[in-house]
Amino acid sequence: MTDPGSHQPAYSPVAYHQPPPPPYPVPVGPHPALLGNLGMRLLARILDSLVFFAIVIAGFLPLAAIMGALDGLGVESDGPLRVLGLVVGAVPGLAGFAAAICYEPWMTARFGWTLGKRVCGLRVARFEDGGKISHGRSWGRYGVSVLFNLLSNLCLVGIIDVLWCLWDRPHKQCLHDKICNTVVLKLRP
Secondary structure (H helix, E strand, C coil): CECCCCCCECCCHHHHCCCCCCCCCCCCCCCHHHECCHHHHHHHHHHHHHHHHHHHHHHHHHHHHHHHHHHHHCCCCCCHHHHHHHHHHHHHHHHHHHHHHHHHHHHHHHHCCCHHHHHCCEEEEECCCCCCCCHHHHHHHHHHHHHHHHHCCCCCHHHHHHHHHHHCCCCCCCHHHHHHCEEEEECCC
């Protein structure tokens, strides 16, 4: 079919079926020299786990001290003083547990690193431009990681998540990084 007065088709079949160009730049990610070393990432995870457990233990120390003191005084195990001691001691314990849960996502969003990552010279960044990640993305990254770790009790998803960076090329991302579009970079290139 042609336009009247023209010898060309009304549309070009080739141009008609071409997808439009993307309205946004296609992310290419950081240069491989900026990526965090896998050994340092493992060390950072171990250090952050120690920080997590130290916060939890510090929170539950008052509970242990109160229960130990009540045992030393010979307070009966089902008496009201024992229940009061349990409640009073559990408050800082639960606060410590909540603080430990908030540690990684808050530090990552606020500073771009946790204490373990800072010691190891690493930071978490947005994949697309290397900037700091938002609180939402940080909590999402942490939530996905925790979910995978919980699933590792049922299957190997948690292990696969952390091992994924060993064969992911070129950006060495774990699954939780891929899902939340983040990458671990060196603090100083």
